[in-house]
Amino acid sequence: MKTVGGVGIVGYGAYIPMNRLRASEVKRVWGGSGTPIEEKSVIAMDEDTITIAVECARYAVRRAGIDPQEIGAVYVGTESKPYAVKPSGTVVAEAIGATPHVMAADYEFACKAGTEAFQTCIGLVSSGMMRYAMAIGADTAQGRPGDALEYTASCGGAAYIFGKKPARTLAEVEGSCSYVTDTPDFWRREHEMYPRHGNRFTGEPAYFKHVIGAAKELMGELGTEAGDYKYAVFHQPNVKFPIKAAQTLGFSMDAIKPGLIVPFVGNTYSGSTPLGLAATLDVADPGDRILAVSYGSGAGSDAFSLTVQDAITNDRRLEPAVSRFVDRKRYIDYSVYSKLRGKIIK
C-alpha cells in the first residue's frame, strides 16, 4: 500500500524498565540446554503496560515538539492490558494532555498490535482527518514458569507520532504491506495467566511465512530490493529468527545490527519491532532507507518502507536513545522476578 502526501514519523519515544533477569537465572531454576538471549527486561512493582506507554508517549511528544492537543488519535497496541475492560489509550491520552478531542483505543494482535496501530495512524493522517496520530506498541509479556517463552518474554515499548507534510518528518513512510492468515501458533484464552503455543506452527509456517511474505510483497510493490536499504528491522522473539529472516531476504548483519536489541532486552512483544525501529532511527542518517517488518502470532506481519529525513540529525538527540535504556539496568534474581511478575501465591 503506497502512501500519498508525504506521511511520516514526526516523533518517536522509547522506554524499557530497568530490571534485568539473566537467562542463565531461568536456566538455573528450570534446567534446559541453552539460553536464547543474554537477559530480559522486567517491570518494577509499580510499572505496567500503561506506565510504559505513557513514558514512551511523553518522549515522543517532546521529541516531536508539537502541541498534544493536535494529536487526534492515541492507540495502544498490547497483549498485556492492565484492565480487561477500560482502555489504556484513555490514560495515555490524559497523561500527555491530548484529551478530550481524541480517538483512543487498545489494539490486540499478539506482537504486531503496535504496528497494526501504525497502519491506522498512517491512514488517519493521510486522509486529512487529523494532523497527528499516535501509535504505541508496549507489553509486559507473560511467560509460564519453566516454559521456553519465560527466557525471553519481557517488558518495554515505543511510541510513534505520525503526521503529513508540511509537518516536519524524521522519516517518511513510502509504503506498507500487511500479510495475515489464521494460524494457530500462539494464543491465550480469557482469564488465563499465560499463553500457550503450538510448537509445530512456530517458525516456518508462522514467523517466516508472514515476515518474508509481507517484506517481499512490499518491496515488489515499491520496486525495491535488499540492497536499496541501509537498515532492516524484523520482529525479534529471539536472536535466531530475525537473523534468518534477514539472510533469506538478502540483508547483511550490518543492516539489522542497530535494531537487534533482543539479546539484552528480550522479546517486548508489541514493543519489539517499534523498539528495534527506534534504535535504528537513533543511528540512521538522512537519505537512509529502513525496512521494518513486525510479526504477530495468530498470525500476521506489517512491513514498512521508510526514508530517513534531514530532521533526524537534530531531533534524535532531543530525548534519550534506546541504547540509554538498554544500558540502564539492575539485575534481579528469579525470586524477585517471581514477586514482580505475580508468580507467588500470597
Place this chain on the structure above:
Amino acid sequence: MSVPRYWRETKYRYRLIGQMCAQCGNAGFPRSGVCSACGSVDLEEVKLAETGHVVTWTVVRNPPAGYMEYAPYLVALVELDDGVRVLSQLVDIEPIKVKTGMRVEAAFRRVKVDGGSGIIEYGYKFRPLIE
C-alpha cells in the same frame, strides 16, 4: 482513595499541574484552594517543571495500608526547577545511592492498586534523570 476522588485528581497527578496565586505569584503543589503565602483564593492552574533535585529523603519500611507491596520504598522532597517543592516516592534507585542534590525527573507509575478488581491509581513519582 475513592474512585471519584482519584478521577477528580487525575489531570493534576498525571501531568504535575499545581496552583499559581494570581495575587502574589506563589506556586504550590498539590492544589489546596488557598495560597500558602498570602491566603488568596484567586488561583490559576500551572504546569510545573518535570525535573528538579532531591532536597532530602527517607526510607519507608512500615508503610500505610495499600503500600505494603512496595516497601521498603523511598520518599523524597523534590525541589522542581521552577522552585516548587513536591513530596514524592523516588524510584529506580537503591537507598544507598541517593544523594542530596541529585537530579531527578517525573516518572509515570502505579501509585496504589485496589486489589484484583478495583481501580488502578496512576500518578507521578520521581526517578534519577535519564539523559
